[in-house]
Amino acid sequence: MVKALKYLLKEGIQVYQMFISYLPGTAGVVLRYRYWRKRLRYLGKNVKIDVGVYFQNPEYISIGDNSWIDRGVIILAGPDKSKRERRYIPNPHFRLEKGEVYIGRYVHIAQYVSISGIGGVYISDECGIAAGSKIYSFTHHYRSDKEPDRLDIIFSPQVTHERQFMIEGPIYLGNNVGVAMDSIILPGVSIGSNSFVAMKSVVKDSFGENSLVAGNPAQKVKERFLDGGRKHNEQGELSFS
Numbered sequence: 001m002v003k004a005l006k007y008l009l010k011e012g013i014q015v016y017q018m019f020i021s022y023l024p025g026t027a028g029v030v031l032r033y034r035y036w037r038k039r040l041r042y043l044g045k046n047v048k049i050d051v052g053v054y055f056q057n058p059e060y061i062s063i064g065d066n067s068w069i070d071r072g073v074i075i076l077a078g079p080d081k082s083k084r085e086r087r088y089i090p091n092p093h094f095r096l097e098k099g100e101v102y103i104g105r106y107v108h109i110a111q112y113v114s115i116s117g118i119g120g121v122y123i124s125d126e127c128g129i130a131a132g133s134k135i136y137s138f139t140h141h142y143r144s145d146k147e148p149d150r151l152d153i154i155f156s157p158q159v160t161h162e163r164q165f166m167i168e169g170p171i172y173l174g175n176n177v178g179v180a181m182d183s184i185i186l187p188g189v190s191i192g193s194n195s196f197v198a199m200k201s202v203v204k205d206s207f208g209e210n211s212l213v214a215g216n217p218a219q220k221v222k223e224r225f226l227d228g229g230r231k232h233n234e235q236g237e238l239s240f241s
Contacts, residue, residue, distance in 0.1 A: 022051055044105065057099070060117070064105035064125065072112040077101045080118050080138060080168070084161045087145050089169030089188030094120050098170070110181075119187055120170030127173055130181040130199075137187050141165045174209065196224045 020031045032049040039058045044065035051071050055061055057078030063069065079099030096102060101117035103109065104125035111131040115121055119137030129135070144153050144165045154163045169188025173179075177191050180199040191197065192209035202216040212224045 021053065024051060041100075060099050061101045061103075063103045064107065066105055067103055067107040067109075069103075069109050070111045070113070070131075073109050073115075074113075075101055075109075075115045075117060076138075077117045080166070082161050084164050084166050085144060085146070086166035086168050087141070089167070091120075091170040091172055091188050091190055093172035093190045094122055094170035096120055096122060096170075098168075104175075119168040122170070122172045124173055124175045124177070124193070126175055127177045127179075129179045130183070132182040133179050134184045135171055135179075136185065137171045138166065138168045139187060141167045194224060 017035070020028065020035055022028075023031060028051065029048055032053070033043070033047060036049055036055070036058065037043045040055070040061050040063065041059055042062035044063060044067070046066045047063050048068045050069060050073070053069050053072070054074045056076040060077035061075060069075075077099055079097070098120050099118055101115060101121045103123045104127065106126045107123055108128045109115070110129060110133070113129050113132065114134045116136045116138050121135055121137050123129070140155050140157065142153070142155050144150050152163050153165050157164065167187050171185055171187065172190040174191060174193030174195070176194045178196040179185065180197055180201070182199060183197050183201045184203065185191075185197070186202070186204045188206075189203050190206040191203070191213075192207060192211060194209055195207060195211040195213065197203055197218065198212065198214035200216070201214050201218040203213065203218040205217065207213050207220055210223050210225055211220045212222050213220050215221075
């Protein structure tokens with residue numbers, strides 16, 4: 001009887017979560033905010049969580065003020081504690097714990113973006129991640145680094161851990177970074193402030209501030225802003241764009 005009640009309670013919570021996840025209109029926005037405010041590590045003011053958003057391990061996810069998590073976004077968080085063989089790519093710009101996902105203020109995560117934050121993801125203020133883009137701090141690899149001739153390494157999480165090889169590395173995006181539609185950012189990457197990633201780029205290397213990068217693999221093609229992204233205001237003082 002006790003097991004049956006626990007099962008019904010768990011199912012009831014899941015049904016309620018599904019209901020509010022897909023409830024349209026203002027009522028849905030308000031209910032989702034109230035629901036996730038109690039479950040995320042941090043949820044700032046005036047955050048809009050749209051229809052169909054999925055959070056894995058929400059206690060590892062923080063979202064700053066005035067950000068918008070758009071329709072169908074998937075954010076995976078929480079550290080991987082398995083003993084799967086992996087290549088770890090350190091990132092000195094990432095200063096949180098493994099598995100933490102931090103999204104700053106005034107950020108837009110557009111429709112159907114996927115963020116694998118299991119290795120850690122930090123998205124600074126005023127960034128825009130366009131529709132269909134992917135950010136992977138943790139992903140499967142097609143072969144083992146130590147034994148590249150092994151034929152039993154499988155590109156699937158459905159096999160035993162002994163037959164998987166992972167790549168893990170936290171990702172850091174500085175302030176005012178734009179990532180255009182359908183781009184992919186791979187483990188260990190840092191992209192400096194005021195940079196822009198062109199549409200359908202695959203970013204596997206890090207880039208400094210004010211970079212415009214494009215291609216597969218992405219390369220810096222020029223600076224995003226003239227004068228290093230700086231301009232003089234009316235008083236003659238130097239300010240950043």
